[in-house]
Amino acid sequence: MQERIKQLENKARSLDPDVETRALLRDQVIRYADKFLAWLPGAPAYIAPTDNVPDSDDLSISEDPVDLMSALEVLGKKVDYSGVTMSSGHLAFIPGSGLYASALADYLAAITNRYVGVRFASPGGVDIERKLIRWMADFVGYPADAAGDLTSGGSIANLVGVVTARDCHDLRAANFSRTVVYMTGQTHHSIEKALRIAGLKECIRRYIPLDDYCRMQAGALEDAIRNDRKSGLYPWLIVASAGTTDTGAVDPLIAISDIARVYRLWLHVDGAYGVPFALCEPGKKILEGIERSDSIILDGHKALFLPFGSGTVLVRNGQQMKKSHDYGASYLQDIGTFDSPDEIYPAELTPELSRPFRGLRLWLPLKLAGVAPFRAALEEKLLLARYFYEQVKQIPGFTTGPYPDLSIVTFRYVPDYGDANEFNRKLNTSIQQDGRIFLSSTVLDGKFTLRLAILGLRTHKDTIDLVLEILKEKAIAIEKSG
Numbered sequence: 001m002q003e004r005i006k007q008l009e010n011k012a013r014s015l016d017p018d019v020e021t022r023a024l025l026r027d028q029v030i031r032y033a034d035k036f037l038a039w040l041p042g043a044p045a046y047i048a049p050t051d052n053v054p055d056s057d058d059l060s061i062s063e064d065p066v067d068l069m070s071a072l073e074v075l076g077k078k079v080d081y082s083g084v085t086m087s088s089g090h091l092a093f094i095p096g097s098g099l100y101a102s103a104l105a106d107y108l109a110a111i112t113n114r115y116v117g118v119r120f121a122s123p124g125g126v127d128i129e130r131k132l133i134r135w136m137a138d139f140v141g142y143p144a145d146a147a148g149d150l151t152s153g154g155s156i157a158n159l160v161g162v163v164t165a166r167d168c169h170d171l172r173a174a175n176f177s178r179t180v181v182y183m184t185g186q187t188h189h190s191i192e193k194a195l196r197i198a199g200l201k202e203c204i205r206r207y208i209p210l211d212d213y214c215r216m217q218a219g220a221l222e223d224a225i226r227n228d229r230k231s232g233l234y235p236w237l238i239v240a241s242a243g244t245t246d247t248g249a250v251d252p253l254i255a256i257s258d259i260a261r262v263y264r265l266w267l268h269v270d271g272a273y274g275v276p277f278a279l280c281e282p283g284k285k286i287l288e289g290i291e292r293s294d295s296i297i298l299d300g301h302k303a304l305f306l307p308f309g310s311g312t313v314l315v316r317n318g319q320q321m322k323k324s325h326d327y328g329a330s331y332l333q334d335i336g337t338f339d340s341p342d343e344i345y346p347a348e349l350t351p352e353l354s355r356p357f358r359g360l361r362l363w364l365p366l367k368l369a370g371v372a373p374f375r376a377a378l379e380e381k382l383l384l385a386r387y388f389y390e391q392v393k394q395i396p397g398f399t400t401g402p403y404p405d406l407s408i409v410t411f412r413y414v415p416d417y418g419d420a421n422e423f424n425r426k427l428n429t430s431i432q433q434d435g436r437i438f439l440s441s442t443v444l445d446g447k448f449t450l451r452l453a454i455l456g457l458r459t460h461k462d463t464i465d466l467v468l469e470i471l472k473e474k475a476i477a478i479e480k481s482g
């Protein structure tokens with residue numbers, strides 16, 4: 001047996017490279033990353049997925065090792081051939097960015113592999129995550145006893161918010177079908193998903209009508225709640241959007257929070273896309289009232305430019321969040337001797353137990369740059385949207401949707417003759433085929449509509465001017481061909 005153990009040890013040791021091997025591996029990875037970043041500025045914003053379908057054995061797992069060079073070569077060929085989310089011309093959906101300092105932080109987080117769920121395991125790590133939660137709670141205006149968690153993204157953050165709201169209202173399964181949730185047709189689908197996962201599939205949804213700015217009509221919300229109460233139903237949750245994914249509209253948070261307080265409903269604000277705009281002055285104004293909500297979510301991987309996997313949920317009353325998520329286990333009894341029962345630890349605020357040290361990828365960029373460049377970048381994106389809104393109207397044939405609340409602009413081309421929907425579909429396709437920029441489309445009021453989402457870290461005025469030029473060029477070409 002001892003011989004077998006020795007054999008196994010020798011085999012297993014290849015998982016833990018020595019210092020020379022580490023240097024070799026690290027250098028290759030850094031060279032690869034630098035090459036990617038050097039290629040990025042001119043990289044196409046869009047490449048049709050069918051052009052290069054990754055499908056071959058070199059992605060499969062086998063018993064035999066390959067060297068890093070070959071593995072990176074495969075990665076370059078099969079995965080990293082298109083800029084898409086990282087490029088300046090990516091203006092579709094909600095663009096993602098990825099900060100260099102976050103990548104370095106992820107490296108460190110994986111090397112040191114701190115567990116930051118409880119103070120016992122990493123007091124400093126817990127403090128870092130707390131400071132980040134406090135920083136976000138401060139810029140949304142939440143009180144000192146608010147709590148929050150760094151999640152993998154907005155969907156899980158919404159789930160935590162919904163579950164906390166459900167438990168705060170002490171909803172019982174037997175009554176679910178009499179309980180009512182209020183949202184709009186523009187509410188992100190992850191709310192519907194969260195309701196179902198939280199066991200609330202049977203509760204009644206009311207989709208409150210939108211005004212001309214695609215925002216929830218507060219008056220209609222109040223009417224709906226009143227009617228439902230009169231009918232003996234139990235209204236308990238309002239989901240407001242602070243930046244809808246479709247148009248970037250911010251629901252009237254002051255009016256909605258007034259209604260939530262009068263009728264004692266939980267107000268959850270889905271600000272996955274929009275909440276970080278509270279860091280800049282014009283954004284702060286638009287988001288006024290957000291501090292009066294009961295829970296808020298935001299995505300660091302959207303308007304804080306972090307790599308994917310960075311969400312946050314904040315709950316005004318931290319104890320309520322804890323009540324829904326705390327736990328105990330005999331094998332964890334040692335923790336209790338170090339973690340004071342009066343304090344709330346990250347692991348008590350989430351469905352997760354073991355999770356990565358997510359805070360580091362937000363903490364390091366904030367430390368290295370300070371907050372000012374983030375504020376500047378957000379105000380820049382917001383003003384770029386207003387600039388585009390003014391400019392695109394000047395191009396003959398183009399009309400716009402509502403004035404942008406944040407950094408998404410909706411617009412379309414209205415041809416003199418023929419089907420406008422068909423025209424815009426063609427326009428969208430021809431922009432994608434061109435590849436220099438990448439827009440996406442939606443349907444508003446039954447109309448095929450183009451949308452420009454300005455959120456990329458590398459998207460500046462030159463890109464917006466290029467968009468205007470491409471729109472002009474493509475619209476003329478389609479007019480001529482039709």
Ligand SMILES: *Cc1c(COP(=O)(O)O)cnc(C)c1O
Pocket residue numbers: 094152153154155156188190241243244245270271272273299311
């Ligand atoms: C992106 C988004 C979500 C979902 O967040 P993920 O991080 O993708 O899970 C939820 N709500 C809104 C408004 C969003 O824009």
